[in-house]
Amino acid sequence: MNTNKENFGIYIHIPFCKSKCFYCNFVSGVYDEEIKEKYFENLQKEILDNKLCKQKTVNSIYFGGGTPSCVNVKYILNILKLLKKSFNINDNAEISIEVNPNSVDMEKLTAYKNSGFTRISFGAQSFNDEILILLGRKHKSSHIFSSVQMAKQAGFNNISLDLIIGVTEIDYEKFIINIEKLKNLGLKHISVYMLMLEENTKLYIDFQNKKFKPLKEDESVTQYNKLVKILKNLGFYRYEISNFALSGYECNHNLNYWHSGEYLGFGVASHSYIDGKRIENTSDIQKYISTPDKSQIKKTESLMDSQIIEEYIMLSLRIKSGINLQVLKDLGFDILKEKENEINFLTKNHLISVTNKNLFVNEEYFGVVNSIILKLIP
Template sequence: MKKNKISIYIHIPFCESRCYYCDFCSSLLNRENEEKYFHYLEREIKLRENILKERTIDTIFIGGGTPSSVNEKFIAKILNILKNYDISENAEITIESNPNSLTRRKAEIFFSSGINRISIGAQSFNDEILKKIGRIHKSDDIYKAVENARAAGFTNINLDLMLALPTQKFSDILKSIDEVKKLNLPHISYYSLILEEGTILYKVHKKTPLAFPNELEDRKMYHYVVTELEKIGLHQYEISNFAKRGFECKHNLIYWKLKDYISFGLNASSNIKSLRYRNFSDFKNYYNSIDKNNLPIEFSEKLSKNDRINEYIMLGLRLNSGINIDEFNEKFQKDFLKVYESEIEKNITLGLINFSENKIYLTEKGRDLSNQVELDFFR
């Protein structure tokens, strides 16, 4: 009998330092706690054995935190445990890394353990900007990390970069795109800085807002990135993601298409059908729960059909391919064109969406105003 597919996310909460824009669940690296954490991570996976046996694992994503900061033997062991279950022959298995901690040895062990996609957090090629955002690597480390990944056997490599960083000028984006062209990678993620309350950069922005690019400058940078990446065969397939054909991130597409995924580790969130839940975000409660043979769930909710529809539309509009009307109708047993007739007409008139080949998708103008479009479709 054919089994339904599922994706897995593994959260590694350790970092060598905390970036000034980060509000993720992370902790400074402690070797003693590192070993303990992976022991409990293995136990949590065991607690989910029933659901893992019922499904075929289609993608695995090891994120953080900084997975490349921990001892590589722990990563290899977790993957060996997952190999006890049914993993698709062509499964995409990704690990996140930082340039300064991705050594040749680590890259080789990651690759030999079955990881076939690596994402490198570069953020900027400007050393001064890297300092201002709390990164502990330099631009030279980016090239070395890519070299190490390629030498280990990786061909599916992503580079994360950021827009609207403090003191960032348009000339910095020109330089970054030149470097991207030289590196000739199959995938680039280019995110605009989000100022999360409580982070160091949020406080810096409050004091010196003029040190940051304004919205017009951010959009100018963004449009240049989209145009130049397209010229070198990196096609935009999501608002912030660009890939050569066949190198789109399968794991992220699972999120954007509201498919099932199960997550392990501190503060990790899962989505299975209409059930959404999140693990404890502190070590003590996470460990105590597993010691009692309980799933370390801090919060769970059953999403209503309306909640899922809203989320499906919001995520679908992020994709350049947009929302497939037939897929929507089959998934939710509703007629999209009838339910949203006035919203579709309004946003086409405003030049924010297109409707062709039975798909609704954002125009270039619409991608700049995506939040506005999403709100129109929310019920």
């Protein structure tokens, strides 16, 4: 069942990067031009062969990765053109692209803007050059400012930054100055993630070998809470656990995921969610480009009603507005009745709030959302 009928999104995965960051375990890597060319040919084929959701109105398109900006701009523009031909795209659709500060220039940014991209998201990660080196990033802090400035000049008004915290101490005063500067350049949205040490990454191996020591968990939590307050004072409200926006600049594409809306994903390792079915593409890029029949690289799972309910609760408690009680009831779960004792306990302890329409986690308890979810799922 689709719990968010008004929205429908398309995700395009671009698995190419200039180099592999030390903390990254996404499906991405460094490949030569021949592979890139084949990949985009196959991506076009997958879109052309698709028969799903042709009648739906697309409200968001998201080019993620990988680093979409590290490939020749013609590949990206051709895919966007094809999507526009193949789907019914809302005139006001949000069309986003992820870029890295050192892989864009004025020409590329202008081409993105002129072809219809409305939102640009920079993988900034840190304003501290030493941390950027530690993370294996190839840009410097100065590139963040120069590339955001270029994006503004190219006409982008909806600019987002990704940041990673929990690596070392932060100079909060400098952080405030930097965000204010970027806000003047059009920054509207910030995603802040805690550093995760994922297996098989260089940083994880360095940690195992005692060559790298991140902040302790409680110090990272303190850092996060401090940043939440700073961002709030700068006008960025926390609309999801890790996401902050000036009012009206929330990321519609991601909101659709958190509202359990439907979406189609194209490309290696992408996912789709349609009519209660989850479709998962292979994560193997060689398999993706060498299998002409794209139905053979897809795995489909029909979700049971109980899984849909569970997912809806898990995803919607991540966002500020929380669970829509009527939507959950329509899915077959009257949470106020079924979880009466748990809800009484959580509200008495101010962890959640309940209105006549919604049930949501109080912002100061976003950090313990997982334990709240465990109490509220069937």
